[in-house]
Amino acid sequence: MMKMDGSTGKQGLIFDIKRYSINDGPGIRVTVFFKGCPLSCAWCHNPESQSFDVQKLYTIARCMSCNSCVQACPNQALSLSNGEGIKTKQDLCDNCGVCAEVCPSKAVEMCGKEWSAELVMKEIRKEMLVMKTSGGGVTFSGGEPLANPELLVELLSACKAEEIHTAVDTSGFAKKDILLKIATVTDLFLYDLKLIDPERHKKYTGASNTIILENLKELSKIHENIILRVPLIERINTDEESIKEMIDYIVSLPGLTKHVNLLPYHSIAAVKYARLGGTYNHENLNEPGHDRQLAIQDQFNKAGINAVIGG
Ligand code: SF4
Ligand code: SF4
Numbered sequence: 342m343m344k345m346d347g348s349t350g351k352q353g354l355i356f357d358i359k360r361y362s363i364n365d366g367p368g369i370r371v372t373v374f375f376k377g378c379p380l381s382c383a384w385c386h387n388p389e390s391q392s393f394d395v396q397k398l399y400t401i402a403r404c405m406s407c408n409s410c411v412q413a414c415p416n417q418a419l420s421l422s423n424g425e426g427i428k429t430k431q432d433l434c435d436n437c438g439v440c441a442e443v444c445p446s447k448a449v450e451m452c453g454k455e456w457s458a459e460l461v462m463k464e465i466r467k468e469m470l471v472m473k474t475s476g477g478g479v480t481f482s483g484g485e486p487l488a489n490p491e492l493l494v495e496l497l498s499a500c501k502a503e504e505i506h507t508a509v510d511t512s513g514f515a516k517k518d519i520l521l522k523i524a525t526v527t528d529l530f531l532y533d534l535k536l537i538d539p540e541r542h543k544k545y546t547g548a549s550n551t552i553i554l555e556n557l558k559e560l561s562k563i564h565e566n567i568i569l570r571v572p573l574i575e576r577i578n579t580d581e582e583s584i585k586e587m588i589d590y591i592v593s594l595p596g597l598t599k600h601v602n603l604l605p606y607h608s609i610a611a612v613k614y615a616r617l618g619g620t621y622n623h624e625n626l627n628e629p630g631h632d633r634q635l636a637i638q639d640q641f642n643k644a645g646i647n648a649v650i651g652g
Contacts, residue, residue, distance in 0.1 A: 358464050603651075606629075
């Protein structure tokens with residue numbers, strides 16, 4: 342069906358298309374960020390990815406207090422207060438984006454836009470030379486790309502038809518049949534593994550990990566290229582017991598090439614929480630010390646798992 346912008350195919354909310362990515366799979370890549378995630382991890386470094394809706398971001402440091410947005414808002418949702426920038430009455434705001442259009446300094450920006458598969462592919466093709474010469478490709482990330490399987494399958498199939506290497510960066514929190522269908526058109530999975538204990542997983546991510554662990558077992562039977570990504574957050578999953586549970590689980594997986602990226606927590610997302618108008622409740626979250634990181638890496642390696650810090 343033809344859309345208003347003249348494009349065809351599936352659509353979905355995308356909040357960023359990043360070029361020259363070097364941490365989302367091999368080579369130099371284009372990373373496409375889907376908006377919306379069924380989990381809400383306490384340490385999330387992409388808080389703007391969690392909501393399935395378009396959101397308004399406000400950067401007070403860029404604001405010139407010109408009042409243009411306040412005057413332009415059709416719903417009288419904005420006010421400007423001295424020294425505190427603009428305030429939004431959330432119950433009046435329908436995320437129409439008019440304030441972002443009139444803001445002369447990009448202090449207000451809208452996060453999330455409907456993209457068709459066709460238009461995303463146009464963006465991807467612009468980097469064809471860089472992707473091919475560097476051994477790179479495209480990574481679909483988020484948010485949770487599996488939460489929009491129709492758009493994801495169309496994009497993966499289009500990449501496959503053009504011999505572009507693909508990676509899917511996922512929490513694994515999806516219906517099994519969706520994951521297994523995606524697996525038939527995906528070259529590499531970057532699969533998050535946060536905690537093995539279901540109760541603690543629920544406490545820190547908002548959902549049990551039963552589906553995630555079962556899905557990984559099934560995926561590892563049919564797909565050879567899976568890199569597990571384990572965030573390391575002090576006091577949440579870096580104690581001896583959590584690491585042992587993680588290693589035992591990974592060793593038990595059938596057929597999986599056992600590659601793990603250990604990703605120490607970092608706090609660079611604080612500024613993003615502020616731009617969303619939320620508070621940053623990460624005071625108790627910390628990166629484990631360097632010695633502890635090395636000890637964990639050593640523990641994985643001794644169990645026959647190829648673990649690297651970073652990636
Ligand atoms: S997004 Fe629209 S409704 Fe919301 S504050 Fe901006 S102009 Fe007003
Ligand atoms: S239009 Fe932009 S610069 Fe002007 S008051 Fe609004 S947010 Fe600030």
